[in-house]
Amino acid sequence: MKITSSSNKVIKNLMKLKQKKGRDETNSYLVDGWHMVEEAMTAHLAKQIITTDESFMSDVDTLYVSKEVMAKLSFTKTPQPFMAVVSKKEDQLQLCERTLIFDGVQDPGNVGTMMRSACAFGFKQVIFSNDSCDLYNDKTLRSTQGAIYKLNTYRGDLQEIIPKLKQSEVKVIGSALRDALSIDQITTSDKMAFVMGNEGKGMKEETLALCDQALYIPISAMESLNVGVAAGIIMYTYRR
């Protein structure tokens, strides 16, 4: 059966997942495009596939919709034939070798790009401060290029999380523009966590105060690097 009306109740419920409230209430989110759908299936997190392709067969519950309905559901101007409803993982805080921490990072593209780099450089966990952008925002998801399914993600109060990490011998390194050690002066440890700050304001003073050390990347002529670029260089340097 194919749904051809966007006023259908099933579609109306799916539309709610485009808002944070709807995602929080159902512990699930929407992804767009075959690549993200395929990765969600591989990670056994796809709850329902939505497609305009009537010949598509899957073990996962599949909803067939018209192109008009897909255009309504899709986040992009040129809808692809596949979307999926994906379950949020219920992740706990882990004490892994490499963790990336966001302290108020706002831009979904930056967050997604950093998750993609984290995954590529052997980082296993990304921690979001409560004021960092929503992980399940469609722009964040798209920029992760599937890294979301491969990383342990955790959200909470850094004033509680960072001390917990430090108690378990995780070395927590902040990032700054000055009054810090140059990126190559940090001693590598088995367990390390790196904190990236807000695009405009950098890390919060109170977060920086909790870190074991802070690093900066030596640059000239410009005031700062894009936060995603800075994180990429840091994670490349301390990759696993």
Place this chain on the structure above:
Amino acid sequence: MKITSSSNKVIKNLMKLKQKKGRDETNSYLVDGWHMVEEAMTAHLAKQIITTDESFMSDVDTLYVSKEVMAKLSFTKTPQPFMAVVSKKEDQLQLCERTLIFDGVQDPGNVGTMMRSACAFGFKQVIFSNDSCDLYNDKTLRSTQGAIYKLNTYRGDLQEIIPKLKQSEVKVIGSALRDALSIDQITTSDKMAFVMGNEGKGMKEETLALCDQALYIPISAMESLNVGVAAGIIMYTYRR
């Protein structure tokens, strides 16, 4: 005198600078926000300042406009009190120590971010293939964070440009995902140029064929890095 109507001829002419055609015809472009305006003035490239601030005084020709007119001219939803008309520099191809080359890079944000990193890591020149995105697009300009004024920029056919660079002892290094040397296996030279490819397709085969060598950044779990992140790591590694 303050212009209060967007149908004023002066404003209509300024509006033409929002299109590539208008920028090409006048060899000038619009920038938005005090930071970009200030940097343009410092670089002696600001032809005209546009402002809602009637108390603003400058040696540069200044056009006073109403908030409504500024809202029309601005690229952002929340217009700032300053914009400027900036002259394109008439740059020639240079043989500097470090050059970044774009081979079909499409996303304005990526291009701007890479120019920002280039400047920060002591690169002096950025070369655009003819099919790379427009440098004077407002999103590109915003992402450069002023780096546009500090870099030599040149646009043309890479099939002509790369051989010229090589004839003058510039070592030209392509980027690839495989069949290349690891980033740390490249010998540093006095003059180097690094080529970054299109977001989806990477470098063109014919461009890669012209390079002295190609490098890749070793990653795991993901297919690739964001091009801006990859360029950041490469330029950091071979910074001046």
